[in-house]
Amino acid sequence: MHQDSTSEMDWLPMEAVLRSDLNRTAHGKGGGNARRALFTAMAGIFASSQAKGQVQVGPLTPVDRIRRDNLYYLVNRASFGFTPALYSEAVQRGYEGWLDWQLNPENISDTEAEQALSAFPSVSLSAAQLYAAYGPGGAAGDPQDVVRDLRGARVVRAVRSERQLFERVVEFWGDHLNVPPADGPLQFFRTVYDSEVIRQHALGYFPDLLMASAKSAAMLIYLNGNENVAGAPNENYAREVMELHTLGVDGGYNENDIYELARCFTGWTLYPPTSSQIGDFYFNPSLHDNGSKVVMGQPIPTGGGLGDGEEMLLFLASHPSTAAYVTKKLATHLLDYDPPQALLDEAASVFLATGGHIKEVVRVILSGRWIDVVDPWNTPKISRxxxxxxxxxxxxxxxxxxxxxxxxxxxxxxxxxxxxxxxxxxxxxxxxxxxxxxxxxxxxxxxxxxxxxxxxxxxxxxxxxxxxxxxxxxxxxxxxxxxxxxxxxxxxxxxxxxxxxxxxxxxxxxxxxxxxxxxxxxxxxxx
Amino acid sequence: MKNIKGHKPQGASKASAKLSRRGFLGTTAAAGAVSLSNVALGGRRGSDRGRDVLVNVFLRGGLDGLSAVVPYGDSDLYVARPSLAIDPPGQVGGALNLDGFFGLNPACAPLLNAYQQGDLAIIHATGSTDPSRSHFSAQYLMETGTPNLSYLGLTDGWIARHLKSVAPIGRGDLRALGLKPVLPRSLVGAPGTLPVANPADLDFPGGPGLAAAYRNILETSYGVAAEPLKGAASAGLSAIDTLGAIDFDNYQPENGAAYPQGGFGSALTSAAAMIKADIGLECLQIDINGWDHHSGQGPQNGLLAMMLDDFSQGLDAFYRDMQAELGRVTLVVMTEFGRRVAENGSAGTDHGHGGVMFVLGGSVNGGQVFSQWPGLDPASLGNGDLPITTDYRDVLAEILQLRLGNASVRDVFPQHTPQFHGVVA
Structure with a gap:
């Protein structure tokens, strides 16, 4: 069903003609769509001629291009790199079967990667354990060792893990909800953020992921949420959560919405290093602005306390702008710089219909149904x-x-x-x-x-x-x-x-x- | 509105100094026509009188212009910033007077040298006319030279459009470098351009025995590849040849210049070495990250002061080192926006609008702060921000036209008719 079609495809004389047309079209305005439309129209012609094995139109000229290899397309995008073994697995399971297998990483044994991760002992520790072992006077090392472990583990998991698609999605959320382990306590909390926020929810539900991120010590410190207090709001997180994490910069909010949203998050902070609950989220009612607010037309009555911010996060997570923005970015990460609109529409509607179930969105994006429209052999994406x-x-x-x-x-x-x-x-x-x-x-x-x-x-x-x-x-x-x-x-x-x-x-x-x-x-x- | 544009310290003898320097340059350029590099250039430099090399320094995150170049003469500064404002000159930790109204942050003291020599100009209340307070939108607009986000389809950088609209100085195979691992937006789409984290560290793979065979395969296969890979390979191969001939490791700065340790200092050192080697480079970009200080900003003794010190030491070292070449170098410093006039509740500042630019070079009408100061009283602000009275594109366009030989700056900055303010001669 997904057999290699190199032999006939490499010798399609008309395709060379078509390709030069496509390339010309691509330079014009809206080239991507025009290119796809033309390709779709022409694809039928080729499909029928291929089906009959009739490609002898005019003199045969070699077409210098990558062959069409659907399983390679899947395996390479849904992983940190093709291997013959991973490809064989896909041949055995079939395209959608392999995809489903990778979408359920909890069912994939990963002992080799887990053993290799023992060289990076700090990545599985809690905030309290990290402070004890790597904080002042800690016996295991210093904070930079924690960051070194985190970086090393990132590479080892990409290379060794059998849960390759999971790791690719983890990579995506790590960028989407970026927190750098720059200095100070972030060197500890970034590790906890990786294990308890990003990896915990990578294929789960987007609202859970967003909420966990918002309440994480890493994000509260990085975007100054812990210093955002009644009467003197710090806008940093409120701006980025709308611009970067949810709605997108054109998602329908304005500067006043940022200010009002920042008020919703006042009093969100974390337990200090001296506490046994170090780094855990803590809502301080005395620092919260309990006045009424309006964010994007949503009235928030007085006295909402912690609920102000929580409800706004759920509102943002389920907003159509968020569905469109986040799924497009995810599709770009996994597939192509310019994913086809039909795919994006379906991914966004699945996002909304499933309550932001990331696993189901990824399933739509990587589905074999899109291969011909994504046309990765003609519009390839450069690997990072x-x-x-x-x-x-x-x-x-x-x-x-x-x-x-x-x-x-x-x-x-x-x-x-x-x-x-x-x-x-x-x-x-x-x-x-x-x-x-x-x-x-x-x-x-x-x-x-x-x-x-x-x-x-x-x-x-x-x-x-x-x-x-x-x-x-x-x-x-x-x-x-x-x-x-x-x-x-x-x-x-x-x-x-x-x-x-x-x-x-x-x-x-x-x-x-x-x-x-x-x-x-x-x-x-x-x- | 207080117009202090053109304020200049008394007794600046800029004009004569500049004339003699340019006379000297003209002589060397003519004499240089017989040098090896100019033979390769077909003598172009002789006829072109040596267009300036542009060094573009981008401060990412939004430099707080009010802390770097302090409008101490505006008393509303001290109302809006009770804990963060730099005190007026004459007090401990006070600003270093520039013109009776503005003063430098004390951490910027090394900049006084070039300023007093008349080779450093400051533009205040400048920036993009688009009001976005998003880092990413504002950087994108500024680096593409576009007026608003309706131009999102225009992905070329402003330096790229400049390079496309002028003939190369040299062979044209290596025209611009981003001195970082990832190409900055300003250079995206530029011919003969690539990012290089460390120009001293470029080697062709394959070892001596196989290099020629490797090169043949890579040149051929990338020669028919799609962009941007094709251009990246071509510029990369040129960079190996051209930069490989420069002895970065033994580079000795002149005039006792001491570049600071760290990324900015080493990028400037590389830039100086490459400009002096006269290899046909036309533009260099250097980024400094980390100017987004929402909290614990520290303009007096903290983080911002430390960063300003590094920045200023770097510029001063470059200025001293490049004395003999100053007539063909213009360095411009920009940032995506300034910060909110009022400080926030965490001893920091949130994203704002109007900010500051610096322009350094032998042809700069320096020793002055160019500004139509809007005033910091709340009624004069725009949404709590310093309004913009000088479009950053005016400054760049003036540099491109007068110093980089660009006769079509309106193509570089779409939908903008630049007004020149006399920043460069």
Missing amino acids: PLHFVSSLLRTPGVELTSPIGVLNSLFVMGHLPFGWEAPDGYPDSADAWGTSVLPRWDFAYRVFGGLVPGVSASAGALYAALGSPGLSNLTERASGLLANRNLKPSEVQLVEDFVQSGVTSGGEELLRSTLALIASCPSYQYL
């Missing part, structure tokens, strides 16, 4: 550095033993986990990530050269992972191992010429270089 790096580290034959060297590379690439300082989280655009390729080439070269500290990649292990290839099939095996052969024919040819040229000293150098070159090709930079 964490995805690129993890993909390489997930390659059989490569073994991550310590994340230190990898974190350094991610820093150079501008994508150090938890390294974004502003509340909007790391960007997700071609402008941000497609404009710098040197660090990617460098990392590919070093990882397959066995030159990244903390990463082993012995020639023997790589050779075995490639199935003991010879000179004649090294390129094909390498492109299969890294990308299920989802490279452009011209790229494969360039690498093949290199392999056959004898420019290397042979053997080990040839093996390592071939892998590095494939990982450096343009096609490998895409999701």
Whole structure:
């Protein structure tokens, strides 16, 4: 059903003509929609000709493009990188079956990742335990060790976890509700935020996630909620919760709504480090502004206390602007820079109908029904550095033993986990990530050269992972191992010429270089 | 409205100093036509009289202009900011007088050098005409040079549009750099441009034996790739060649300039080395994050003072180091907005509107604060914010037209007819 259709698709003469039309259209205003409309119209023609196997119109001209591989599309987007094993799992379970499997991470055994996480003992600790072990006089280390653990665990989970889709969604919420572990108590509370807010609710219900975030020590400190008091409101959180977390900047609120919402949150604070309930949410009625308020036309009567802010969060979480904004951002993260409107409409309506059930929204977004309209083979999305790096580290034959060297590379690439300082989280655009390729080439070269500290990649292990290839099939095996052969024919040819040229000293150098070159090709930079 | 525009300290002998410097530059540019780099440029620089290199410094988060350049002459400042305002000059911790009305935050003391030499100008009550108090909208508007969010489809940065509308100074393969890992919006869409976190650390992968083969494969495969990968590869390969020839590690600042430790200082050091190497770079951008001080702002002795100190030391070191090149460098400092005039309840300030810009360079009409001061009395404010009386695009357009040879600045800033204020000559 999802079989590989490389052979006929690579030799479609009309498709080359069509593509040049599409490219022209794409430069005009509204190119994305026009392109899709044209593609949809033309798709029927190709579907019928393919069905009959009739593609012999005019002279055959090779079309230099990535093949159509639906399961690769799914597996690579719903993970931190294709592996042959993950792909096999998808072949066995089928497209939607694999998706459903990944959408229920609690049913996926993850012992290998859990064992690897034992190297980062602080990530599973509570705030009180962190203060005791890493605070002043703590025996386990200092606060920077906690941040180092958190970053290392991020990489290890991306590389090792079997719950790959869950980790991708965790990555999304970590950016969407960003809190950097900059300094002071945030170094502790960011870890708790990760375990008790983001990971707890990543595939759960959006209102729960938003509420947990709003009441977390990390967010209360980062956006100054704990200093927002009656008579002198601090607007920081009220602004960002509407602009970034829920409605979006065009979501229908104004400056006065920000001020009024800030009043709703006055008195929201946390227990201090001296308390046994350190970092827990605490509502201080004496600091709350109990006057009446109006937020986005919603009257809030006097005396509402804690309910003022809680009810407004639920209002925001269920607002149609929120459904549209958050689901579009999630679809962009998982799929494509410009997801089709029909998909977005359905994702938003599922968001509203299910009370913001994130699992069901993700199921809609990744559904195989959209593949032809998303058309990822013609409008590819550039992977962010964490995805690129993890993909390489997930390659059989490569073994991550310590994340230190990898974190350094991610820093150079501008994508150090938890390294974004502003509340909007790391960007997700071609402008941000497609404009710098040197660090990617460098990392590919070093990882397959066995030159990244903390990463082993012995020639023997790589050779075995490639199935003991010879000179004649090294390129094909390498492109299969890294990308299920989802490279452009011209790229494969360039690498093949290199392999056959004898420019290397042979053997080990040839093996390592071939892998590095494939990982450096343009096609490998895409999701 | 108090118009103090054009206030200038007495006795500034700027004009003569500038003339001699430009005369010197003109000579060297002509003589340089026989140098190796100018042979490669086809002698273009000789005919072009050397357009300035632009260094754009963006302070992200919203610098509090009222704390950096203090309008101590406006008594309403001390009403709105009972705990945060910097005291007038003459008091302990008081502002450093600039012109009898404005004074620098004491942490900005290193800026006095360039200011008094007439090479640093300050523009106050400036910013975007769009009222957004969102960091992200305001940065986006400012960096795309657009007037409001109806231009959201226009994703090119203003520096990118500038570069597209002028001929390259050099070969054109490497025209601008963002000195950070991720390309800033101002440079998005620019030809021959890439982000480089550390220009001293660019190596081509593959080692000496395989580099040529690697390069062939990457040049060929990226040569037919879609943008932005295609341009990124091309600019990246040029950067390896061009920047690789500069000895950053042994770079010695001139005139005793001492760049501060840390990200800003090292970015400025790299910028200085690259400008002096004369490799055809036209624009550089440096970002400093972290100016969003809603709480515990610390303009006197705290966090903001520390950041202003680092910033000012950096600019002064660059100014000293670049003395011989000052006639072909303009550095501009901008931020997405200023902060609310009244302090909040947590010893900080919330997002506001009007802010401050700095312009440094040999052709700057410095030693003055350009401002039509709106006044800080509540009736003069806009929604509690300092109104904007100088559009930031006016300042940028003037620099582009007069110092960077751009004859079509209206294409760079859509729907804006710039007014020049005499910030640069």
